[in-house]
Amino acid sequence: MDLFEYQGKEQLRKFEVPVPEGRVATTADEAAEAARGLGGRVVVKAQVQVGGRGKAGGIKLASSPDEAKDVAGQILGMDIKGHTVKRVLVERAGDIVSEYYVAFLLDRSERNYLGMMSAKGGVDIEEVAETDPDAIARVHIDPLLGISDFHARKLVFGAGIEPRARKGAIAMIPKLYNAFVGLDASLVEVNPLILTGDDRVVALDAKVTLDESAEYRHPTFAELKSAHEVPEQERLAKEKGLNFIKLDGDVGIIGNGAGLVMSTLDVVKAAGGEPANFLDVGGGAGAELLSNALEVITSDKGVKAVLVNIFGGITRCDLVAEGIIDAFDRLNMQVPVVVRLDGTNAEQGRKMLQEAPNERLIPAETMLGAAEKAVELAHGGGA
Amino acid sequence: MSILIGTDTKLVVQGLTGREGSFHGKRNRDYGTDLVAGVTPGKSGEDVDGVPIFDTVAEAVAETGANTSMVFVPPRFGADAILESADAGIEVIIAITENIPAMDMARTVNYIRTRGNGTSLIGPNCPGVISPGKANVGIIPGEICEPGPVGLVSRSGTLTYQIVHELTQRGIGQSTCVGIGGDPIPGSNFIDILEKFEADPDTDMVALVGEIGGDAEERAAEFVKEKMTKPVVAYIAGVTAPPGKRMGHAGAIISGSKGTAEAKMEALGAAGIRVGRNPTEVAEIVQELRG
Structure with a gap:
């Protein structure tokens, strides 16, 4: 789960990472009120989970509460790369002497934690990594040992952070690490980390990604999640225990297991089709889950055909067939559904599908054949 | 063995x-x-x-x-x-x-x-391990496997079944199939398993099934090029996955320009590993290499 900037900063503050004083506003009046409370010059920042909001006009300075109201009015409701701005963060604006980059993340390859720092902050770090890899200092941290001060020094000196910022940065880095571990995050990224005119080192932005598997030991996760808007179809899917991601095409996809579903998307695309979604029913899906999956998929009226690709392990193909037949009875589905079953009880499942009276239910022998058929049907080919 | x-x-x-x-x-x-x-x-x-x-x-x-x-x-x-x-x-x-x-x-x-x-x-978050005809520990359906010389290592569960099924249908059996799981921090990675297959006298060839996210496949490619004598055939799921969307597994996400299927296939190809475009093609390549 990715946090909004204001949420990330709230969490970092709990671990004593210095962040600017700020308040969240959902209306222009609230923004004016926040500016008044903070006093002086403020910056009004769109709260969206997409990069490039500054360029899009989502970050503006204001020197009075009235001006804060004006700019908040402009930013709220703005569309930034498909994300509607529902909240702004109003922060006290400070002077910026320098901008740096610092982050902690899970290092999948090394199977430990990775700290990264660069004196080139405020820009896309991946670009820095490509054009000037030596500008990024890296340090691996053993999860069993945790952070030691030398790790912080290695980052700060390695990145060539200027002398007047060193003390603040070396003090801040272990706090950021504590936040990373304490929050069960997979990423805490501060870009930019700034040096102010009075030599303080402050996190001007915060990107925090939490590991949802650790939700059971973090009561705050549920609350943080409630600020996130989930599209209706995804919400419905989640409620029904399905792993669903909306895509842009017209071939609905249902499968069991993330890898197999990804592979199914690929073969549909290779057959000339465009997948409408990723939907994984998981392991051991029963009839009801399958029926629900079809309901979620066909609630998107852009879907012209559905492909069900199941390889039964713990999942029983006879139950899958039962669920599909039930969905036809229950939902008055008009789109054709191509079904490919293999694995546990596949014979039985195939027989049930064959005997079902519905002409829009089309059994297929192989994964590739099923993909081709579904694409043909989505393009208006006869069943 | x-x-x-x-x-x-x-x-x-x-x-x-x-x-x-x-x-x-x-x-x-x-x-x-x-x-x-x-x-x-x-x-x-x-x-x-x-x-x-x-x-x-x-x-x-x-x-x-x-x-x-x-x-x-x-x-x-x-x-x-x-x-x-x-x-x-x-x-x-x-x-x-x-x-x-x-x-x-x-x-x-x-x-x-x-x-x-x-x-x-x-593992964790894996389907387990099966050495066909000998032992099965996990949830891989034993009936789709046959004893034979091809080792299989995969980040996915059901996708593994699909490829095993395609192999078995062509009369090609497996020495051991290992699902290493889809988590960000796996207990064993591709290289750990490839090392064991390289040393196993009963394994002649290895099928490697990867997916988007991370750089485990790229590292595996390097290992194969430098350390392995046995041929490896690969498959990567998620060619069409859009960046920033997590495809089910916690590890399966393209962040920025990293972790794409394309980059992985390129790295594998550069290491002399043949890459199938779909599970069926993987089995076909294995069959072809076996002559």
Whole structure:
């Protein structure tokens, strides 16, 4: 789960990472009120989970509460790369002497934690990594040992952070690490980390990604999640225990297991089709889950055909067939559904599908054949 | 021979008294795996279908000589169960449990690796391991496999079944199939398993099934190029996955320009590894290479 900037900063503050004083506003009046409370010059920042909001006009300075109201009015409701701005963060604006980059993340390859720092902050770090890899200092941290001060020094000196910022940065880095571990995050990224005119080192932005598997030991996760808007179809899917991601095409996809579903998307695309979604029913899906999956998929009226690709392990193909037949009875589905079953009880499942009276239910022998058929049907080919 | 599990495997299931644990434990036993014990704290003296239950893994090892464990406990107890097995001297730990917090795994994996006494951890969030005709530990359906010379290693579950199925249908059997799981911090990665296949006299060729996210496939490609004599055929799922969308597995996400299927296929290709565009093509390439 990715946090909004204001949420990330709230969490970092709990671990004593210095962040600017700020308040969240959902209306222009609230923004004016926040500016008044903070006093002086403020910056009004769109709260969206997409990069490039500054360029899009989502970050503006204001020197009075009235001006804060004006700019908040402009930013709220703005569309930034498909994300509607529902909240702004109003922060006290400070002077910026320098901008740096610092982050902690899970290092999948090394199977430990990775700290990264660069004196080139405020820009896309991946670009820095490509054009000037030596500008990024890296340090691996053993999860069993945790952070030691030398790790912080290695980052700060390695990145060539200027002398007047060193003390603040070396003090801040272990706090950021504590936040990373304490929050069960997979990423805490501060870009930019700034040096102010009075030599303080402050996190001007915060990107925090939490590991949802650790939700059971973090009561705050549920609350943080409630600020996130989930599209209706995804919400419905989640409620029904399905792993669903909306895509842009017209071939609905249902499968069991993330890898197999990804592979199914690929073969549909290779057959000339465009997948409408990723939907994984998981392991051991029963009839009801399958029926629900079809309901979620066909609630998107852009879907012209559905492909069900199941390889039964713990999942029983006879139950899958039962669920599909039930969905036809229950939902008055008009789109054709191509079904490919293999694995546990596949014979039985195939027989049930064959005997079902519905002409829009089309059994297929192989994964590739099923993909081709579904694409043909989505393009208006006869069943 | 085969890798990780075989006729010498003596299996203890952590969570054998649970619904899933007993279902799959018994299925593994029916396949021919030597299921010697179960562990559920507080249930010592009970049995599941004749298999004795112990309070601790150490006790199960002392009483039955168990050398392999399968972890089937709820996620919040997952890391602890793995550590308990490692502590008890279990040689191969296969963790099926899904949704263990990544930081629990970071600590657990590093503990096991730095102890350096050769314990292999497979998973978590994986379908397990099968050495066809010898032993099955996990949830891979045994009936789709056949004994033979092809080793298979995969980050995915059902996609593995699909490829095994395609191989078996062509009369090509498998030495061992290993599901390393879709988590960000896996106990074993591709290289750990490729090393074992390279050393296994019964494996002639390896099929590697990867997916988007991370750089495990790129690293595997380098390893194959430098260290392996046996041919490797690969498949990467997620060619059409859009960046920033997590495709089910916690590890399967393209962040920025990294982790794309294209980059992985390119790295594999550059290492002389043939890459199939779909599961069927993977099996066809294996068949072609076998002549």
